[in-house]
Amino acid sequence: MRFYVIALSMAIFLSSCLKQSIPDAMLGKNSGGQGKVTATLSYTINGNAVSISVNDADNQITNPYYTLGCSKYGGYYSLDGISNSGETAFSFYTDSLAVGNYKYLGTYGDMFFIDYYNTAEYAHAPSDSMSFNITSYNNGHISGNFSGVLTPLITASTINNIFGDPGSVLITNGSFTNVPVFY
């Protein structure tokens, strides 16, 4: 009897050492026990570097906006990053985010992706596109790469937006690592 009491007590003690609650484990919070995670996003826009890095990305300030993260909404996930040059955004149209390629074409309709020093870059022309590859999705964090061709919005109007040269904005060397997915 004493043996079983001791064995069960040890089992309970050891299981209690699990640092995550079940919901947190299912959502992949707390970095899967990896400690603080640094999330990054970087790319070049017509040769000019944009870079975002967030230490302890799981616990970043979220009010009014987090600096770098991916949030779930109804029917899609939105990856958003804020840098000194402006904002970067990409929507993954899926109910369940997974490793794979997500592409948005200019033929789908005008879509904002990047604000670079107060110039908004859109997928607008038929030849425009943004392509995101999620290469890993572990412990609630996504990593991958991206590239694209966009068109600058010159003048925003309530009737007709005026765009610049079609396909004149090249997004290259895009990569993101350990971006937390928030629910």
Added chain:
Amino acid sequence: MSKGILTLSLLFLFIIQANAQLGVMKLVGNNTENYQLGFGAFIKAGVPVSDAGDVTLEIGVNFFPSKDAGEGTAMCPLKAGYRYTLNGTGEGFYVEPQVGYNIYGVTSLLDNNGDNVDLKYHGVVLAAGGGYLFSIGNVPIDINLRYETVVAHGGSNNMVSLGITKSFSFGRRDQGD
């Protein structure tokens, strides 16, 4: 509130109507600050196997509302245990280890749109506790305190539970030994 929690709430009411036992409990561990004091209803029965010991079987529903409206956690553990009274009479102070299976567990959260997200799980249940068995008239009463953990998906929900219960017993101990 999710269908899962609603279902378990109905089961909770059913168990209360079945003259079951009640307890209050508190989730402990990381990221549990947002949960209020929980409550549970359970049916527990014991079969004497010796002067000092009973094999027990227990099924219950535990519900932990969150401080955030529309969120919470519910679990439905089924456990078997061995209740050993320290003085060897079947009454008085006892210790009781339990093992079992979480038949159904659900944590309901709200996503950024305010839509409900249900995280469903099962898992192994381990518990250890103690208490005091006594009788008022012919009614056996059990005051108990236990620590319980549910392990699933690489995480654990841990709780401390305090209960005062009317215990059911099937079978009799030999009298006059």
